[in-house]
Amino acid sequence: MKDFFVSFNSADRSWGDWISWTLEEAGYQVFYQHWDFRPGENFILEMQRATTESRKVVLVLSDNYLKAEYTRPEWTAFFVDDPTGEQRKLIPLRVAQCQPTGLLKPLIYADLVGLTQDEAKEAVLLAVSDARPKPSQPPAFPGVSRGGSFGVRGIRPAPVFPGGPPRPTRSGRGGGGSGRALALWEEKLAFLEEQEALAADPNQKFSLKKQIEEAREKVAEHGGERE
DSSP: OOEEEEEEEGHHHHHHHHHHHHHHHHTTTEEEEHHHTTTSOOOHHHHHHHHHEEEEEEEEEEEHHOSSSSTTHHHHHTTOOOOTOOOOOOEEEEOOOOOOGGGGSSOOEOTTOOOOOEEEEEEEHHOOSOOOOOOOSOOOOOOGGOOOOOOOOGOOOOOOOSSSOOOOSSSSSOOHHHHHHHHHHHHHHHHHHHHHHHOOOOOHHHHHHHHHHHHHHHHHHOOOOOO
């Protein structure tokens, strides 16, 4: 048994090539038409072998795929064995804007649209993995902890070394309520930017980008420089 049969429309062959390569590079075994169906072989028999000797099917989703008639038997062969999706025998990867309908509509797909190559590779491998996709790093704490300190899960950042000069804010402004608020928002912005640089999970990066933008707005609101 191979791990995956990659089902695609010929108009999306470049995506089929890249996804199949990415899966095999990661150590999976793949049935892919352009690599496994050889001249002189019976196409129908090879398709039968691919659908019966693969654990799961990867659907390269696009309007081209959804409108093609010959791709339907490829995924329905797996659907009948897993109509509820408990075994995740159908793994859709959306490579272009489209809206699945019918039996494919309720399936959750991994969206590759608009991603960079590294982000798309990570999304593909997360989609096919049987492991729970919990990030290895803790997410950034989205709120403000008591006392105005910012940190992951309410943990305060390390105190400033007392033997050196006071740590300047980005704007160089000091006391007063406004100055204190500016310092806090600049501190939060610096922390969030550090967390974004360390984040590996795409969902975590997206959340951090939104928080960073909000923090930059607050810095500008209190008289600091918005980068």
